Amino acid sequence: MAGADLRGSRVRVCPSATGVCEGLGVAQHKTQIVAYVRVSSIDQNLDRQLEAVGEVDRVFKEKISGGARTDRTALADCIGYVRDGDTVRVASMDRLARSLGDLREIVDEITAKGASVEFVKEQQTYSRDTDDAIGRFMLNLLGAFAEFERTLIRERQREGIRIAKAAGKYKGxxxxxxxxxxxxxxxxxxxxxxxxxxxxxxxxxxxxxxxxxxxxxxxxxxxxxxxxxxxx
Known part of the structure; x- marks a missing residue:
């Protein structure tokens, strides 16, 4: 059922473990807004992202620690599900991809199907119709900034651990x-x-x-x- 085009009432959730979606629908095409949310640990909470994306027709949830595309089954389900005219809404660029190259590739895959990608935090939307030089520049610029921001956060975490260890407060x-x-x-x-x-x-x-x-x-x-x- 992971690849089935079940279109129906709001809201249904597709957990990444099975790709099976809760709720019933009718096999009728209509444009939809779907959300993709991701955290890197099963212990982390998706609530902030769900609040950011707002009301949507379907939510694809990913809870995974690895960064490989092949491990992200909810993302694959999301890309496989969207059709021409649909919108994939994501809380921020760093929730869709972990690197600039990955971001470009995923956006290209989605827009190639006629769907658009909306990033709430960055207030940017990308589609096949707006794939111009300026749009591509903004995607690269904001994607690079998101990647830099993640690197900076990791550096701060490592520095905080180093200082705590030196003070004898970090126990791991x-x-x-x-x-x-x-x-x-x-x-x-x-x-x-x-x-x-x-x-x-x-x-x-x-x-x-x-x-x-x-x-x-x-x-x-x-x-x-x-x-x-x-x-x-």
Whole structure:
């Protein structure tokens, strides 16, 4: 169904994992405004982008950490879906592409189908009819600026981490425990060893231990006959 031209009522969502769209429609062509939104982590929130693009006929959501085009299935679904006269609305250029070359290529693919691309933040719209020298110049200029801005943000993040490390405040990501370590931690706690002592032995803090124990407990089948954990 990823390539099906299902045109119908507002609003439907196409998650990137399957490309299958929620909602039913009729096989009738009408111009539509579709949105493409992207974050680089499943933990990040799409709300700001969804607010920026406003009311649309369909939303293609991408949550992916990799930068390869082949991994961006929601983008492929979006490009495959649009028809002549449609508009692809994106919150900003850096949400559609990660580099200037990538941006030009994606815009060309969309406009070649007769659809237009609208960037909300940059207040720019590109289509096959407006593919002139000035339009191409603005795309290159704003795309290059977006790429530079991303680079600058990464530089600031690295500098902030460097300063925090120098001050002894940066600890990096919380260490994860293996299943065997969690099992052993439960065994020790059940014998009366304080959780603070167990956490120290595993090289993590008490809060992290609590979180990992709770997470592993919620992900395994309930066993009413299992031993209760001893409190520290």
């Amino acid at each position: 990501r919380s260490r994860k425990l293996t299943d065997d370590q969690i099992t052993e931690a439960r065994r020790l706690i059940s014998t009366g060893v304080p959780k603070t002592t167990v956490a120290r032995g595993l090289g993590i803090d008490r809060t992290t231990l609590y979180r990992m124990l709770a997470s592993s407990l919620s992900s395994r089948p309930t066993d009413a006959s299992g031993p209760a954990e001893a409190e520290a």
